Amino acid sequence: LAGGKSALAGAVTMEKITDYKDATNYNNYYEFGTDKADPAKNAHTLVTKPWSVAVEGLVKQPKTYTLEDLLKLSPQEERIYRLRCVEGWSMVIPWVGYSLSELIRKVEPLGSAKYVEFVTLADPKTMPYVGSRVLDWPYVEALRMDEAMHPLALLAFGMYGEVLPNQNGAPVRMVLPWKYGFKSAKSIVKIRFTDKEPRTAWNKAAANEYGFYSNVNPNVDHPRWSQETERRIGEDGLFAKKRKTLIFNGYEAQVGQLYAGMDLKKNF
């Protein structure tokens, strides 16, 4: 899977890219286990062909897209994004895909559509931890319409120039570099446009710890740890000081205006 480097502002960081081995062996993908090493071990059972994504809800052109439809819906490009996990670690990953807005324009949302909901695969036959009580399956994430339309919101099909490995959310996932990693839904099967704020997976599990927005913000602590700093995987060794976390993960210039006038401490 290939694409030219994106020309979009902020879409290609010059920072050192995380080792492929770390990016594919240190994952949170609870459908395949809660340990970071579990997804790489267990996700080989995921069946990504055939795959389709139903786009429905408050749109003029609802449609079920096959993966092949989606792959050629718009030219793909490479974007090198910082990824900041809510747990306090980060990576730099080269993704391949196109802006979600390309798909959104095609389905023509109605004026009443205020939110976009992403529903991910929950197949107990191929995903050993679906059915465990950790989360309320299927894993659901959501964005406000203007967030979803932001060009940095990436619909990704690949990373490191290859098709997405299963443990990284194959065959199609979101990547939202200014939000904590869990906001980026993996292995998406449904995209639904709605007028009400959807209940999202981690927010349902612990509303006081994981807000709807979950923008990267060093000034709003997680109740059990500080978000002021982060450890860059593979770079900040055992004895290195952790690096400072930036507001909106360093994408303030691009996304800051989406949240103008909002109290980010309340809307965390």
Next chain:
Amino acid sequence: MRSWMVGRQKLLLHPATKPVLFIICLLPFAWLFYRAFANQLGANPAEALIRATGDWTLRFICIVLAITPLRVISGTPTLARFRRMLGLFAYFYVLLHLLSYSWFDKGFDVADIARDIVKRPFILVGFSAFVLLTPLAATSFNAAIKAMGARRWQWLHKLLYLIAALALLHFFWMRAAKNNFGEVIVYGVIIATLLGWRAWHRWGRSPRMAVPGAAANVR
């Protein structure tokens, strides 16, 4: 049956048993040290070390709490001679746990650590367990028992029951937000069984079965 029991007691009294046990208890540390050195702790070695040293602290607390029930149930009084060393290893691993957190997570920033302890109940509970374990480790030599008097010394060392509960709460809280309770339940059942056995032994048995003075030996 009797000769087997005597044989087992003899084996446990062998002068080599303590050094052998000492080395066994050091194996998790040696293994972690080797893996850290060989860069085999995965993508996030700091997190791996902090978690593993915490796990081993909890395991040693369980092992220490298991000695008395094992000793009484199996009729092997010699087991008691290993309790001190095992208890000190629990302290050794909690020291490593605290050191890993302070060093790898906090870069020895004392103000930051202090803020963390005050602000986060989960850290406060873990830190309290460490603080409470300190006087136990500090009074683990014979002269301390003599100086304090056996009764007071025993009373102090019963704090381990509270410490075990705090350590479990700390672990529970760490996992709580992810609703990931599998391991927490395993440790919870082990600790509840070991403490429950003591309660049953102290108060619960029928008077007919009770041996005068036996309860005082249960700790």
